[in-house]
Amino acid sequence: CYAHSKRERQCTEMLCIFGTGDLGRSLGQRLLQSGYRVVYGSRRPHSCGPLPLGAQVMSHVAAAQSARLIFMCVHREHYAFLETMTPHLKGKVLVDISNNLKKDMYPEANAAYLQRLVPDATVVKGLNTLSAWALQNGLLAGKQVFLCGNSAEAKQAVAEMSTKLGLTVLDKGSLSAARELEDFPLQLFPEWRLPLRVAVGLTAFFFFYLLIRDIIYAYVEQGKDISFRITMALGNKVFPIVSLIMLSLCYLPGVIAAFLQLYRGTKYRRFPDWLDRWMLCRKQMGLIALGFAFLHAIYTFVIPTRYAVRHKLISLVMKNNKTTPFYFDNTEAWAQDSFYMLGILGFFLYVLLGLTSLPSVGGSLSWREFNFIQSKLGHLTLCICTSHGYIYGWNKFLRPSTYKWYTPPGYMLCLIVPSVVLVLKALVLLPCVDRTLTRIRQGWERTQPDEEMVKATNL
Numbered sequence: 001c002y003a004h005s006k007r008e009r010q011c012t013e014m015l016c017i018f019g020t021g022d023l024g025r026s027l028g029q030r031l032l033q034s035g036y037r038v039v040y041g042s043r044r045p046h047s048c049g050p051l052p053l054g055a056q057v058m059s060h061v062a063a064a065q066s067a068r069l070i071f072m073c074v075h076r077e078h079y080a081f082l083e084t085m086t087p088h089l090k091g092k093v094l095v096d097i098s099n100n101l102k103k104d105m106y107p108e109a110n111a112a113y114l115q116r117l118v119p120d121a122t123v124v125k126g127l128n129t130l131s132a133w134a135l136q137n138g139l140l141a142g143k144q145v146f147l148c149g150n151s152a153e154a155k156q157a158v159a160e161m162s163t164k165l166g167l168t169v170l171d172k173g174s175l176s177a178a179r180e181l182e183d184f185p186l187q188l189f190p191e192w193r194l195p196l197r198v199a200v201g202l203t204a205f206f207f208f209y210l211l212i213r214d215i216i217y218a219y220v221e222q223g224k225d226i227s228f229r230i231t232m233a234l235g236n237k238v239f240p241i242v243s244l245i246m247l248s249l250c251y252l253p254g255v256i257a258a259f260l261q262l263y264r265g266t267k268y269r270r271f272p273d274w275l276d277r278w279m280l281c282r283k284q285m286g287l288i289a290l291g292f293a294f295l296h297a298i299y300t301f302v303i304p305t306r307y308a309v310r311h312k313l314i315s316l317v318m319k320n321n322k323t324t325p326f327y328f329d330n331t332e333a334w335a336q337d338s339f340y341m342l343g344i345l346g347f348f349l350y351v352l353l354g355l356t357s358l359p360s361v362g363g364s365l366s367w368r369e370f371n372f373i374q375s376k377l378g379h380l381t382l383c384i385c386t387s388h389g390y391i392y393g394w395n396k397f398l399r400p401s402t403y404k405w406y407t408p409p410g411y412m413l414c415l416i417v418p419s420v421v422l423v424l425k426a427l428v429l430l431p432c433v434d435r436t437l438t439r440i441r442q443g444w445e446r447t448q449p450d451e452e453m454v455k456a457t458n459l
């Protein structure tokens with residue numbers, strides 16, 4: 001290679017891939033497209049099937065000799081063949097891309113095992129979150145990959161190559177992080193697990209609660225069969241309740257954290273683990289709340305077309321026509337219209353919050369803008385949606401014309417949680433509390449002169 005500039009030299013650099021399987025072929029094709037030369041090391045160089053155009057294929061030893069960077073596209077179970085060729089791997093950088101089928105399948109990480117087999121080579125673990133499919137279809141732009149390894153220089157070489165493929169590289173430190181990297185592809189929505197469990201639990205609880213209270217109770221007590229309500233009416237009660245509680249749970253850890261900082265007077269102490277975990281899944285809680293709000297909105301839209309509702313309205317009008325004239329009631333109009341207005345506004349803000357939580361949208365906002373939307377508008381949304389709930393309760397149970405001596409406890413619960421969050425947030429926003437909190441968050445106690453130091457200098 002007689003190229004002069006570093007860039008040109010890189011472009012014609014020879015890279016070696018061990019293994020001509022799915023991943024080996026897709027990676028080779030991608031590397032060739034990015035301007036690298038590729039040589040495959042295979043057990044059967046003459047019969048390994050079609051390879052990307054322009055790639056060479058040799059025995060493992062010959063291939064290793066013509067490149068410094070070697071990608072291990074072979075399953076861990078077959079690494080043993082490397083033992084016989086350790087002298088040829090001296091000083092090489094071995095990139096371990098392997099994954100396992102299960103967590104903790106082996107006592108040591110694949111990369112650590114590889115390093116033990118070939119102590120004279122430098123092992124870099126990484127790129128294992130890519131898939132052969134994504135490589136082949138060019139779905140790489142901006143995708144994040146992780147690297148770890150004990151040699152900064154070796155990592156740098158792999159990182160440069162990855163950047164050329166359009167990947168974003170995140171250095172995870174030394175080779176001891178290999179295990180964590182190998183577990184990434186085996187994760188199943190880790191940050192969604194807790195919020196989903198909470199949502200499923202709440203849904204199940206309120207569904208059965210309402211089933212017993214609204215339908216079974218009516219049947220037993222009055223002999224009324226209103227089981228058709230399970231399909232629509234029940235869902236349209238469960239969804240807003242769960243949505244509102246989930247949205248409150250999304251904002252509750254924030255205020256708890258604020259109070260904890262106020263109580264401790266410092267931001268330099270770690271939060272308890274449960275709070276940490278809760279804080280980390282706030283976004284997912286919010287998105288699930290949005291999902292339930294969507295369901296509530298769709299269910300509400302179809303109410304006027306429902307047979308049971310039409311029937312009820314028509315009989316109401318007929319009854320009114322016969323006896324008393326049907327007056328227009330201003331209070332009624334206020335109660336209904338403000339209820340819908342708050343519902344619509346709340347839903348609009350909900351969607352706005354959901355949109356800004358998308359990385360592409362959130363990423364284009366400044367920190368202050370993001371904070372304004374997620375915190376200020378977020379609490380406003382919670383406030384509006386809670387008011388929507390209160391007006392519902394007022395219309396349904398407390399207004400003189402509809403007065404019932406009790407409000408159902410389940411319904412109260414869905415308003416108590418957001419109300420508590422809002423009250424706590426209001427307390428945090430009080431000017432004097434806010435001032436103290438800001439000082440704590442700016443780390444003021446670290447900037448205070450140390451008493452001991454002051455004494456010492458005075459002496």
Ligand SMILES: NC(=O)C1=CN([C@@H]2O[C@H](COP(=O)(O)OP(=O)(O)OC[C@H]3O[C@@H](n4cnc5c(N)ncnc54)[C@H](OP(=O)(O)O)[C@@H]3O)[C@@H](O)[C@H]2O)C=CC1
Pocket residue numbers: 018019020021022023024041042043044048072073074075076078079081097098099100127128129130131132133
């Ligand atoms: N497929 C994917 O999407 C991804 C795969 N990976 C990892 O990449 C590695 C390879 O995966 P993949 O390409 O799918 O697997 P394949 O089974 O398709 O290919 C494995 C290759 O390893 C070589 N090989 C098989 N047995 C031996 C042996 N006894 N000694 C030496 N070499 C052997 C063969 O190449 P030859 O016949 O030329 O010697 C074979 O083509 C795995 O560790 C996997 O976990 C990681 C991320 C994604």
Ligand SMILES: [Fe+3]
Pocket residue numbers: 240296343388
């Ligand atoms: Fe509603």
